Amino acid sequence: MPPSPATPPSLSHPAYRPDIDGLRAIAVLSVIIFHASPRWLPGGFVGVDIFFVISGFLISTIMFGSLAGGGFSYAEFYARRIRRIFPGLVLVLIATLAFGWWVLLADEFRQLGKHVLASAGFVANLVLWGEAGYFDTVVETKPLLHLWSLAVEEQFYIFWPLLLTLAWKRQHLLRWMGVAVGLSFLLNVGLVVRHPDAAFYMPFTRVWELGAGAMLAWVAWRRGPGAAPLPGHQLMGAAGLACIVAALGLLDRYKAFPGFWAVLPVLGACLCIAAGPQAWFNRRLLGSRLFVWFGLISYPLYLWHWPLLAYARVLQEGFLDPPRVLRFGALGASVLLAWLTFRFVERPLRRGGRGVVAGLAGAMVVLALVGAAAQLRWLLPRNDDPSIQAIMNASADWVYPEALKPFTFEGQGFERIDGGEREVLLIGDSHVEQYRARALALAERKPDEVSTLLFATRGACPPIPNLIEDRDPICGERLSAALDLVRTPAVKAVVIGGCWGCYFDVDQSPPAASAPPPPDHYYYRDTQGQRHMLRGGDGVDQSIAALGRLLAEIRAMGKTPYLLLNIPVGADFEPRSRLTGNRLERMTAAPVTPMAPLPPSQAALHERLRQLALANGAIPLDPMAGLCRPDGQCVRADGQGDPVYKDATHLRAAYVREAATFLDTALLAPASR
Structure with a gap:
């Protein structure tokens, strides 16, 4: 029922469940291990889908309690989201932009500025979708690539409260949630083969994952707090973990994803949540101190790990994978940074009032403006040597x-x-x-x-x-x-x-007997x-x-x-092969002869x-x-030394x-x- 005029609407706070933090731990650890070494956990990217289910469940639980009580307050809802999301995000964006100014080249820094602007406006998924294609920058070197999932969640938080509020007044809540989930799933399946980038990045193809958590929240809310465990809850917990393990092991980056494959992690997450905190696996594994600790720092850990891995790759010549010790060292550093962020940034600011909300929102606006300045080339990186710019111009031509x-x-x-x-x-x-x-x-x-x-x-x-x-x-x-x-x-x-x-x-030479093909x-x-x-x-x-x-x-x-x-084609014709120096110190572009030999x-x-x-x-x-000349020498630069090639091929x-x-x-x- 709608709130009475004397009762200001407020948000309901669901009871804390340590097993959900443990599920967050599985999600974030799966993602960061996959990003550090896909061979170790080929399906680790499904951790993002688990996050979507958890977010849908928790946010919708808050909304159902609020709608049934004093009413739902949009102002309080978004203020709470700002206190929850912005502290760690602002810190990571500042650090990523500052380090990018130091090590990136002109075109890379311009793209980073665009991504900072998109991330501050929570439209990173749409920008990355627009960039996706054959000549897109190597995704592993985009320091803010991972924020696409955060943008999807925030876009969900815009329209989902409106849908639930309207459906609540008409008493058809479950029906409308089911319609939204069904249409989203069909769109996801329909696009995943022909338009895989759209299926991956579009918010409408991900609504069904967040909506699955929301429908689960509706069932839990209708049963009431303190309800007895569902029949078969022990089996649910075991089956949920089995689905997640199967997704982690069976899927890889070459599968048509999300599509039907995403049902595995989504179903697994739903079963784990539905099993409740009393289920043995939830209580003893997900609710263990180690899993709960990783769950508590899961958000800042997700924020920090990818920029560290991306910059480690950028600092490698040719954007090669860094040595394993460096990759997992970056993960160790991200765990430390995540704990420091949680302890000294997130927790203090989460309890702040309107001044904190206004300050965080203002900081995000400033970051958006700085990102726009970098994108428009009003703010140039440290490595802006004119000889490098000639190579960047060729790469973009x-x-x-x-x-x-x-x-x-x-x-x-x-x-x-x-x-x-x-x-x-x-x-x-x-x-x-x-x-x-x-x-x-x-x-x-x-x-x-x-x-x-x-x-x-x-x-x-x-x-x-x-x-x-x-x-x-x-x-x-x-x-x-x-x-x-x-x-x-x-x-x-x-x-x-x-x-x-x-x-x-x-x-065509055969590999050594001990080596795989x-x-x-x-x-x-x-x-x-x-x-x-x-x-x-x-x-x-x-x-x-x-x-x-x-x-x-x-x-x-x-x-x-x-x-x-x-x-x-080949390395001799790649303009970037002329880059010399060290990104951490100084880089220039070495002059080359205008010709290179044809293999x-x-x-x-x-x-x-x-x-x-x-x-x-x-x-x-x-x-x-x-x-090419008759002697087998071929043009790679014009008379002014500018490359005639965009890249090596x-x-x-x-x-x-x-x-x-x-x-x-x-x-x-x-x-x-």
Whole structure:
């Protein structure tokens, strides 16, 4: 019932349950061990899903008690959230931003500023979702990556109280919670394969996890405080822990997650909570002093551990994994920092009044402004040498798909540049996408001559039928749609390209007898379903033969096939390899010679593919004609010393725009050439 006018609404405080703190301990320890060494606990990331269930349970328990009592106070609710969330978060954001100013380079610090701004506004999940993609920064080096989950929770805390308040007045609380949970779960399952980044980061695909805890809270609240344990509560506790253990051991980062797989940790957490503090496992294990202690510091531990691990990776050359002793040393330091934060920051401020709330909110606003200043380059990092900036400019020099018009074919989203009636379809991976800069330049400079250009591409997806990238199930679907697009009458020419050196220039020497075979996610699958690995097998020969058959098939359709040959790739062409010095001291960019040698294996592959094109009626498009000299030396920097490469395997847009003239024969209408 609504509160009486004489009774100010306030929040109900549920009885403390040590076993829930113990469940928090399992969640946070799983996450930090996974982040330090995924091999030790491949499914440790499900700790976040356990946190979601716990949050939904506790917050909804508070709300049900308040709605049934004096009423729910939004002001008190959010003030309490600020006292709970902001102290540790403000401290970690300050420390992360300060250390980033000292060690990061210009583009890295700018991105950190954007993430500080997003974290202060609790929209980090949406920003990270927008960044996700083939050319996204290595996620292990984003110091605030982990705050996506905190943003999801805070977004839940905005709309969930509104939903419960409205449903409470209409006496249909459980029904509306069930509807929200069901729709969220269906959205999660529907997106996880085709749009995995959206399924992972979107708040609406995570509501069902928090909502599961809320529905459990409703059942517990209706039974009343001090109710007898549920029938079978001992079995529930054991089954819940078994589900969590199964999730930790069976899942890994390559599973389609959350999806159906997330049911395991969510169900496990729900069963553990439903079992109650009287269940043997809850009382003796989750309620033990060690587990409760880790549970009490779980929030600051979660906040601290990832920036320490991320900066440890940043300080390694090439963003390599630090030695194990350093990674677990970082975890030890995060435990110490978490306890200090809990003892001397969180606990004192949690009992503060309105002044503390206003001060914490003001500090978060200031952090947001500093983050915005860093993102806008008004605040520069310590390492801002102009020679480094030239490398950063090259790394960011890429034409994104927003520059092209989107279109859909057979449910797949492609891009286009409108031109004449003749349509040219470009199929491939990011090595075709890198030439969008030339295509756009032709459309601007020769609008009456350029063909309509269709880009059917996806990063890291090889454009050869039955050449499988098993980490990305969308590759096959997109290639199938692209090949159907070839058959449409308007398409007159087809350009096929890829990072041929990445796929085919592989070491075929067998590993030592004592060593496991090298991991490889690319293989050719024959008509009998047998796998032919590119590395250590005959998959390269099988794949190149399939590419030849594809070119011949396109020719037989009456279309003109073009084979886009490979560019030089490797560490010699990586602009960041010029960085010298130490991030903790001073860094500069060393000058390099404008040329670098073409590896003999890449030269042999280049000639093999050229002959393959000619043998199957295709026209070879040769980037090396302009990049490499007859003596095997290839361009890596222009006359001013600026890189012509974006990274070790892609050309930058500024170079492509002017120098990739070898493409013009395919992209312009025949009469204009």
